[in-house]
Structure formats: C-alpha cells, structure tokens
Amino acid sequence: MKQSSQTEYNSLSSQIRRIAALVRKESRQMLRDPSTILIGVMMPALLIFIFGFGLSLDVKNVPIALVLEHRSTEADELAAGFELSPYFHTTLLTSMPAAQQLMNERKVDGVVRIRQNFSRQLAFNNAEAEVLVHGSDANYARIVEGYAQGAVSQSLMRKRAEEMGTDIGPVIIHNQTWFNKNNDSHFFLVPGLIVLIMTLIGALLTALLMAREWEQGTLEAIFVTPVRVGEILLGKIIPYFGLGVIGLALCILAAQFLFHVPLRGSLAVLAVSSMLYLLVALGMGLLISAATKNQFLACQIAIIVSYLPAMMLSGFLFDIRSMPAAVRMITRVLPARYYNELLQTIFLAGDIWSIIIPDLIIVAGMATAFLSLARIKTKKKLG
Amino acid sequence: MKTAETDKELAISGTSLCKAFRRSSGDTVHALDHVSLAIQHGTLTALVGPDGAGKTTMLRMVAGLITPDAGKLAVLGINVTDDPQQIQSRISYMPQKFGLYEDLSVQENLDLYADLHGVTSEAKNLRYAQLMDMTNLAPFMGRLAGRLSGGMKQKLGLACTLVRSPELLLLDEPTVGVDPLSRRELWEIILRLVKDENLTVLMSTAYLDEAERCNHAVVLNQGKVLVQSPPSGVRELADDRVFLVAPHAGQPARSLQAQCFDDAGIVDAVPEGGLVRFVLGSGNINGGGSNATPGPLPSLLSGLAVKPVPARFEDGFMLLLHHQGDKAEPVSVGALGKNVPVDKGHREVVIEVTDLVKKFGLFTAVDHVSFKVCRGEIFGLLGPNGAGKTTTFRMLCGLLAATAGSLRVAGEDLRVARATARQRIGYVAQKFALYGQLSVLENLEFFASAYGLRGRRKRDRIEWALQHFELSQLAKLPSEQLPGGYKQRLAMAAALLHEPEILFLDEPTSGADPLARREFWRRITAFAEQGVTVIVTTHFMEEAEYCDHALIQDAGRLLAQGTPAEIRLLAYSRDGHRPSMEDAFIAIVEQSRTKAATATKDAA
Numbered sequence: 005m006k007q008s009s010q011t012e013y014n015s016l017s018s019q020i021r022r023i024a025a026l027v028r029k030e031s032r033q034m035l036r037d038p039s040t041i042l043i044g045v046m047m048p049a050l051l052i053f054i055f056g057f058g059l060s061l062d063v064k065n066v067p068i069a070l071v072l073e074h075r076s077t078e079a080d081e082l083a084a085g086f087e088l089s090p091y092f093h094t095t096l097l098t099s100m101p102a103a104q105q106l107m108n109e110r111k112v113d114g115v116v117r118i119r120q121n122f123s124r125q126l127a128f129n130n131a132e133a134e135v136l137v138h139g140s141d142a143n144y145a146r147i148v149e150g151y152a153q154g155a156v157s158q159s160l161m162r163k164r165a166e167e168m169g170t171d172i173g174p175v176i177i178h179n180q181t182w183f184n185k186n187n188d189s190h191f192f193l194v195p196g197l198i199v200l201i202m203t204l205i206g207a208l209l210t211a212l213l214m215a216r217e218w219e220q221g222t223l224e225a226i227f228v229t230p231v232r233v234g235e236i237l238l239g240k241i242i243p244y245f246g247l248g249v250i251g252l253a254l255c256i257l258a259a260q261f262l263f264h265v266p267l268r269g270s271l272a273v274l275a276v277s278s279m280l281y282l283l284v285a286l287g288m289g290l291l292i293s294a295a296t297k298n299q300f301l302a303c304q305i306a307i308i309v310s311y312l313p314a315m316m317l318s319g320f321l322f323d324i325r326s327m328p329a330a331v332r333m334i335t336r337v338l339p340a341r342y343y344n345e346l347l348q349t350i351f352l353a354g355d356i357w358s359i360i361i362p363d364l365i366i367v368a369g370m371a372t373a374f375l376s377l378a379r380i381k382t383k384k385k386l387g
Numbered sequence: 388m389k390t391a392e393t394d395k396e397l398a399i400s401g402t403s404l405c406k407a408f409r410r411s412s413g414d415t416v417h418a419l420d421h422v423s424l425a426i427q428h429g430t431l432t433a434l435v436g437p438d439g440a441g442k443t444t445m446l447r448m449v450a451g452l453i454t455p456d457a458g459k460l461a462v463l464g465i466n467v468t469d470d471p472q473q474i475q476s477r478i479s480y481m482p483q484k485f486g487l488y489e490d491l492s493v494q495e496n497l498d499l500y501a502d503l504h505g506v507t508s509e510a511k512n513l514r515y516a517q518l519m520d521m522t523n524l525a526p527f528m529g530r531l532a533g534r535l536s537g538g539m540k541q542k543l544g545l546a547c548t549l550v551r552s553p554e555l556l557l558l559d560e561p562t563v564g565v566d567p568l569s570r571r572e573l574w575e576i577i578l579r580l581v582k583d584e585n586l587t588v589l590m591s592t593a594y595l596d597e598a599e600r601c602n603h604a605v606v607l608n609q610g611k612v613l614v615q616s617p618p619s620g621v622r623e624l625a626d627d628r629v630f631l632v633a634p635h636a637g638q639p640a641r642s643l644q645a646q647c648f649d650d651a652g653i654v655d656a657v658p659e660g661g662l663v664r665f666v667l668g669s670g671n672i673n674g675g676g677s678n679a680t681p682g683p684l685p686s687l688l689s690g691l692a693v694k695p696v697p698a699r700f701e702d703g704f705m706l707l708l709h710h711q712g713d714k715a716e717p718v719s720v721g722a723l724g725k726n727v728p729v730d731k732g733h734r735e736v737v738i739e740v741t742d743l744v745k746k747f748g749l750f751t752a753v754d755h756v757s758f759k760v761c762r763g764e765i766f767g768l769l770g771p772n773g774a775g776k777t778t779t780f781r782m783l784c785g786l787l788a789a790t791a792g793s794l795r796v797a798g799e800d801l802r803v804a805r806a807t808a809r810q811r812i813g814y815v816a817q818k819f820a821l822y823g824q825l826s827v828l829e830n831l832e833f834f835a836s837a838y839g840l841r842g843r844r845k846r847d848r849i850e851w852a853l854q855h856f857e858l859s860q861l862a863k864l865p866s867e868q869l870p871g872g873y874k875q876r877l878a879m880a881a882a883l884l885h886e887p888e889i890l891f892l893d894e895p896t897s898g899a900d901p902l903a904r905r906e907f908w909r910r911i912t913a914f915a916e917q918g919v920t921v922i923v924t925t926h927f928m929e930e931a932e933y934c935d936h937a938l939i940q941d942a943g944r945l946l947a948q949g950t951p952a953e954i955r956l957l958a959y960s961r962d963g964h965r966p967s968m969e970d971a972f973i974a975i976v977e978q979s980r981t982k983a984a985t986a987t988k989d990a991a
Contacts, residue, residue, distance in 0.1 A: 013505060018505045022502060024502070029491060033491065221485070221486055222488060223486070225480065225482055225485065225486020225547070226503070227450075227475060228450045228451075228480035229503040230472075230504060230505060231503050232472070384451070384452060384471065384472075385454065
C-alpha cells in the first residue's frame with residue numbers, strides 16, 4: 005500500500021499535475037497582484053515611452069548664439085545656413101560678451117563666432133569660424149560640436165566651389181552611416197530596450213516573487229508535500245517565461261510600428277535568442293532569491309547584478325569599444341552584452357551567423373549554468 | 388533497549404537530537420540539546436514550553452526541513468536524513484506563519500494543496516464536503532484568503548493540510564492570535580480527526596489548557612525535555628499544592644494575587660473569579676511531585692479563607708519551570724512621578740464613550756458602544772476576531788475619527804482636541820513597533836524626544852525605564868535581537884516615558900509564553916495601583932480576571948459589560964458548574980449570534 009503510494013508520487017503524470025497546479029497558482033497571483041502588473045507591463049510601457057520618445061540621442065533645435073562681429077555677404081550666408089538648419093535654433097548677436105552671458109545662463113548650448121577678419125581670411129583661403137560648445141554634458145557637446153563644424157565647413161566649401169566656378173569643390177566628403185542611414189538613435193535604443201525589459205521581467209520580478217514566498221513562509225508549507233524542488237522552480241519559470249514572451253512581442257511590435265526599426269534578420273532567430281536570454285534572466289532571479297530569501301535584499305542584488313549592467317555595460321547606452329580595458333573584460337561575463345549584440349545584429353544587420361552562432365552558444369551556456377545553480381542552491385531546508 | 392521492530396511502530400522516534408544555531412552576534416544558541424522523544428501512532432501530542440524552548444525547531448526537524456546536528460530521528464519509520472522527501476510526501480505540516488496564499492481564494496488554496504498531494508477529483512469532492520462541514524468555510528469558498536478573519540485563516544490553513552488524510556499531522560501553534568470561539572472550533576476539528584481517522588498529531592501550543600486535552604505532553608525548556616508523559620503526569624506534580632484564597636473584604640483579587648506572586652513560598656498565582664488561585668512551592672520536586680512535600684502556607688495568607696482545589700496542567704507546568712529556576716521575577720515599578728495613587732472614595736471618570744459609531748462605507752465596525760472607565764482601573768475589551776476592538780482602540784487613541792457619538796479621553800473631547808489628549812496617553816500596538824536596528828537605549832531616546840522630553844527629565848525617565856523594566860544589561864543590544872518578552876517590555880517602557888495617564892495595550896500577550904504573561908500582568912497591576920488607567924484587549928479569557936471591568940463586543944455591538952464576576956454570572960444558568968471566563972465569553976457571543984441569525988431568518 006505504502007509502496008504503491010510512493011511510486012504514485014514519482015510518476016510523470018503526478019509530476020505534471022503538480023507543476024500545472026503551481027503554474028495555475030502563479031498565473032492567478034500574477035494577474036491579481038498589482039506589483040507584478042506594474043513591473044511586468046507598466047514598467048516596459050514606461051521604458052518604451054521614456055526611451056522611445058523622451059531619450060533620443062539625436063540633436064535637433066539646439067539653441068546656439070551666432071556672433072557676427074563683422075557683416076559681409078560671406079558672413080551672412082554662413083549665418084543663413086545655420087538659421088535654416090533644422091538642427092539649430094539661432095540667436096543673432098554682434099558681440100562676444102552678450103554671447104558669453106547667454107552661455108553662462110545656459111540659454112544657448114553653443115556659440116559660433118565669426119571674427120572681424122572673416123572675409124579677408126576667406127579670400128586667403130584660410131577662413132576660420134570659432135565654435136564654442138557648452139561642455140556640461142560631454143556627449144551632447146560632442147554632437148553639437150560635430151554638427152556646427154559640419155555646417156561651417158560645408159558652407160565654406162560651397163563658397164570655395166562657387167569661387168572656382170565649378171559645382172564640384174576640391175574635396176567632397178561623403179558621409180554615410182551603415183545600417184542606420186538616417187543616424188536615427190531609435191535604431192540602437194530599441195534593441196537595448198528589449199534587453200532591459202527581458203532583464204526586468206526575468207531577473208528582478210522573479211527574484212522578488214520567489215523571495216516573497218521565502219519571507220512569508222508559504223514555501224515552508226509547500227515543502228512538506230510531495231512536491232520536488234525542481235517542480236517548484238518550474239512552477240515559477242513557466243509563467244514568467246510566458247510573461248517575458250508577451251513583453252517581447254510588445255517590444256517587437258513597438259519597434260516595427262512605433263519606431264520603424266527595421267528587422268533585417270529573421271524573426272525566428274530573434275525569438276530563439278530572446279527566449280534563451282529570458283532563461284538566463286530567470287535563472288539569475290531564482291538564484292538571487294534562493295541566496296537571499298529576503299525581498300529587499302533580492303531586489304537590491306537583482307538591480308545591481310542584472311539591471312544596471314544591462315543598462316550601462318551591455319553596449320546599449322555606451323559603446324563597449326570605448327570603455328577602459330578592465331571594464332571591457334567585465335562586460336565579457338555579462339549575458340546582457342551578448343544579447344544586446346545579438347539583437348542589434350538581428351534588427352539592424354541581418355542574420356550574420358559569424359556573430360549570432362557564438363553569441364547564442366554563450367547565452368545558452370549561461371542559461372544552463374544559472375538554472376543549474378538555482379536548482380542546487382534551492383533546498384527544502386530552513387534555518 | 389528498543390528494537391528496530393518497535394521503532395517502526397512509533398510515528399516519531401528521536402534519540403539525543405541536537406541542533407545549534409549561530410546568532411548574528413556570534414554566540415551559539417542550542418535550540419535542541421539532546422532531545423529524545425517517542426510518539427505513538429494515533430495519539431495527540433502537545434509540545435509545550437516557554438519562548439525559545441525549541442518547539443518550532445523540533446517540528447521543522449520532524450518535517451525534514453532542518454537537519455539534526457547529532458542524534459537519530461525516524462519519522463514513520465524513515466530516517467529523516469536519508470529520505471526527507473518520502474516523509475514530506477506522507478505527512479502534513481502547518482507552519483506558524485501558515486502557508487496560505489493571501490491573493491488566492493479559499494477554493495484555490497484548497498485546490499493547490501489537493502493537486503500537490505495528488506488527490507483525485509472524486510476523492511477531492513468527498514473530502515471537501517467533509518472539510519466544509521467541519522470548518523464552516525463553505526460560504527467563503529470564493530473569498531480571497533487574505534480577506535478572511537484570523538480564526539478563519541487558521542481553519543483554512545488546517546483544511547489545506549487535511550485535503551487528504553496524512554499519516555502524521557504537525558501543527559505549529561495553530562491557535563495563536565485566535566479568539567476563544569475559533570479556538571474551540573479548531574479543537575473540535577482536530578479531536579474529531581484523531582477519533583475518526585486515527586490521525587497522529589504533534590502540535591506546539593502556548594495555551595496550557597490545550598495540552599490538558601492531549602494524550603501526551605512533551606514539556607521543552609531551553610532545548611531540553613523536562614517531562615514526557617500523559618498530561619496527568621505534569622498535573623500530578625502540583626497535586627495538594629493548589630489553593631484558592633479569598634482576599635480581604637474590599638481588596639481587589641489582583642492586588643492579593645500580586646502579593647502572592649511576589650512571595651518566595653508561592654510558585655504561581657492568578658486571579659480567578661474574585662479569588663486568587665496559587666501554587667505552593669517547596670524545596671524539592673525532584674522525581675515527580677509525590678515524594679516532595681509542599682511547603683507551609685505563607686504568612687501573608689493568615690486569617691484568609693484558603694481552600695484546596697484540584698491541580699491543572701498549567702500548575703504542574705509552572706512548578707516544573709520554577710524548579711528550573713524560571714519564575715517571573717518580582718517586579719518593582721518605582722514611582723511613576725506625577726501620578727498619584729487612587730483615592731478609592733472619589734472615582735474620577737477618565738474615559739467616557741457614548742454611542743460611538745464607526746462605519747467604513749456600508750460596513751459598521753463599531754455600532755453604538757458606550758462605556759466609562761475610571762482612573763486607575765484596568766479595563767478589558769474582549770471579543771472575537773473582527774469584533775471591532777482594534778477600531779474602538781484606534782478611535783480612543785485619536786488615530787481614527789469616529790463616525791458618530793462622543794469620546795472624552797482624559798477630559799478632552801477627542802473630536803476637537805486630539806493632540807492634547809494624545810499627550811496624555813500611551814499606546815502599545817499589537818505588533819512590535821520599535822526600530823529593530825536601533826539599540827534599546829537609542830529607541831528609548833528617540834521616543835523620549837518624540838514625546839518632547841528634554842534635558843534632565845529625559846535622562847531621568849530613560850534611567851527609570853532601563854531600571855524598572857530590567858533593560859540596563861541589554862541597553863546596547865539592537866532591539867530586534869531581544870528575546871520575545873524583553874521586546875514587550877521595551878515597547879511598554881517606550882509608551883510610558885512621558886508618564887501618560889492612560890495606557891492602551893492591543894493584544895499585548897498574544898503569542899507570549901505563560902511566564903512572560905505573568906510578568907506582564909504583574910507590571911500592569913502595579914501601574915494601575917499608581918493611578919495609571921489601563922485599557923487592554925486579549926484573547927486569553929483568564930486574563931480578563933485581572934480587569935476591574937470588561938466589555939464583550941461582537942460584530943461591533945456591545946454584548947455585555949461589568950466586572951469579571953458579573954460577566955461570569957451571565958453564563959451561570961447554562962449548567963450547574965461555575966463557568967470560567969472563557970465559558971462565559973463563548974456563551975454570550977454564541978447567544979447573540981443565534982439571536983442575530985434567527986432575526987435575519989425571520990426578516991427573510
């Protein structure tokens with residue numbers, strides 16, 4: 005009698021039944037708990053909104069002051085070039101101190117100064133326009149500087165070309181950005197955003213919810229049933245994997261229809277790599293909660309080891325190649341880095357197998373590692 | 388010598404079990420210290436002992452959730468270290484923080500456990516019907532578990548462990564924080580299962596009267612087994628030592644009780660129906676009460692009518708702990724300062740509540756309640772879970788505005804002068820509401836400043852608190868690391884720093900062990916004698932005996948009011964014997980509920 009009941013607990017069908025019961029329970033909680041919906045649905049929506057519309061790395065309508073210390077046809081032409089540009093909002097001034105004043109008050113982010121001797125210099129082919137940039141935001145400053153210099157040199161070049169009597173100047177710089185022709189920052193922000201959202205759902209949310217079960221003692225009661233640790237973990241992974249896939253679908257839709265990011269690779273590769281990364285994040289979340297068993301701590305650790313690196317070190321906001329060597333080494337162990345690389349490749353370049361295959365192998369390896377660690381670390385033990 | 392054969396017949400058989408934990412402060416706590424126990428199939432066993440005795444550790448060990456450091460433990464004939472999963476599959480366990488999912492409904496919680504235990508759907512239907520019949524949860528199947536009252540949550544927790552008939556049921560303090568009615572219902576369920584299904588139950592409890600109803604009792608103290616026997620074995624220790632004494636005319640029972648309690652020759656004393664019940668000590672109770680003779684009656688009782696009464700489990704238990712050197716020490720309260728002892732002739736009313744009503748939307752939490760409390764009185768607010776006690780409390784403290792009615796506290800109308808009234812009251816919340824990371828001293832300093840104490844007065848009051856609550860030794864310890872009873876003391880000390888005239892205590896003894904509860908009441912009676920008015924709620928009905936007046940509330944309505952003796956009289960008529968406070972309480976509440984039920988039936 006006892007023997008038969010024992011085998012009954014071990015049979016596959018009763019295992020499936022227990023997992024199904026846990027998944028059902030988790031899904032119900034997920035739908036009822038406002039905090040899950042907040043992190044799982046509202047946060048991604050908010051992130052899409054903030055990153056998609058608020059944070060754009062394209063610079064438009066930069067307020068600048070144009071100081072014309074000297075009026076001439078040439079100078080006026082240059083000024084007109086700035087005034088007509090969509091990138092700048094110009095204020096015309098005649099003296100430098102006034103411009104400095106505006107700079108100090110941060111009413112303008114840059115000053116283009118055309119000196120007294122501009123026309124004369126132009127005649128000798130060594131005309132100079134001075135470009136001053138507000139350096140409080142270095143990134144922004146670099147962009148403004150680039151635009152302003154571009155505008156000045158273009159105008160000068162055109163001028164010279166006219167003088168030479170031909171349409172073709174001595175040098176024509178042909179600037180082309182591959183994979184992102186319009187230099188639209190959404191193209192690389194949106195894939196990065198997907199990395200962030202997958203990390204949030206997988207690691208942070210799961211770590212929090214599992215730690216809550218430890219904290220509230222619900223696991224203590226569940227432990228003393230025929231349920232196995234693996235079944236408890238699967239009961240958590242399956243519903244949150246589902247939630248992650250929904251989040252992913254929303255992001256892909258937003259990328260296509262809201263931001264018009266092209267998808268040059270195949271959807272299948274995108275789905276496979278995202279699901280693998282989701283498993284990495286879930287494994288991290290479960291591992292963190294098993295190690296801390298405390299919601300506050302789990303939340304802190306999940307943010308520090310998963311969310312912040314996904315934002316700062318994945319190559320999403322800052323280019324990995326321009327990081328110091330030590331930090332570059334750190335990024336090598338970050339799953340988010342490989343996922344970000346995968347997404348950027350799939351969205352913007354296409355199915356470049358020489359990048360995709362190694363990255364997929366690494367992400368799959370990490371998923372296996374984290375999930376196994378979570379399985380080992382979660383024990384039916386207290387105290 | 389036991390053979391393996393007899394071991395198999397035992398539900399639980401433990402030999403020399405040890406378990407030590409390391410505290411964050413570095414010292415080691417021996418939660419279990421060479422504990423051996425044997426529990427037969429089909430018996431109901433109580434695990435009793437003061438806080439920190441090792442009860443929860445023992446239960447978790449049996450459930451395979453804690454590995455013993457040393458010793459051997461077999462549950463259902465299986466060694467716990469070999470195959471904990473097999474044990475976990477066959478037993479049921481209800482932890483202290485019962486594992487209900489508060490955002491799932493009653494039905495969903497039950498289904499989850501039924502599925503985890505692999506109960507087939509036919510078996511489930513049959514079992515559910517049976518469980519609903521026992522727990523009366525049927526009307527609440529769709530309700531979220533988090534919205535159930537405390538008693539119903541416990542019943543659901545128990546039902547979840549019973550979705551199938553387990554071979555062993557472990558319950559960790561299933562009746563803590565539960566009102567007497569729900570407690571009695573829980574007990575009916577457990578007793579019925581033991582009888583009908585020959586269930587084996589091991590439960591820990593802080594209620595010693597519950598131990599008396601078990602087949603077997605294991606008394607633990609500081610990780611060691613003191614006694615393991617039928618409850619009568621513990622009870623018999625106190626035979627011929629228990630007496631009832633009537634106080635002098637005009638003397639409140641609790642002041643005689645306090646004197647008895649402080650007397651070296653007396654082990655334990657409690658007020659009971661206007662009399663004082665006490666347990667006489669002696670030099671030696673070694674080897675069971677029979678060979679030690681009780682000491683002489685203390686001189687303070689000379690000239691009073693003393694009559695012997697049969698001993699109870701609790702008396703034997705107190706005697707056992709006393710022998711271990713654990714007696715709640717005599718409490719010195721010191722002068723409270725501006726409070727003057729009560730002038731018995733002149734009874735000044737300090738709290739006056741008339742027609743108090745509180746509505747939350749359509750729900751009436753407090754329904755036209757009126758009462759008066761005089762200076763220096765101890766006033767008890769009794770009622771089942773959800774009766775409106777905490778709501779009444781919050782209104783009295785000015786934390787919640789009343790919907791209708793008048794409230795005068797310390798001469799101030801609370802509807803217009805909440806802030807001034809608040810200066811004169813102290814409030815100890817149900818949960819420990821001090822800062823865990825701050826030390827005892829830092830907590831006291833913070834609360835002193837919060838009450839506006841400064842300079843010399845602040846130093847004096849903190850000194851007073853440390854001294855009279857015996858916290859000086861622990862002043863530097865973070866308050867979260869204090870043992871249970873000391874946390875309670877610190878909370879009370881903090882509430883008394885500004886020398887309030889009125890002290891509000893919301894379920895101060897919930898979950899406390901008998902020793903801590905005795906000591907707590909000793910302090911309270913001492914404060915009352917100095918003119919502090921105390922308003923208290925409790926689920927321990929025998930504690931109502933310490934009160935001068937008490938009221939019983941249910942569903943927001945006032946059911947009975949008077950001295951404890953008067954309230955007991957209300958239940959006299961039921962049968963011949965003297966009802967206990969608990970009997971009276973249950974009778975009064977049930978009577979009113981039946982009346983309400985017939986009234987609604989008639990209306991329909």
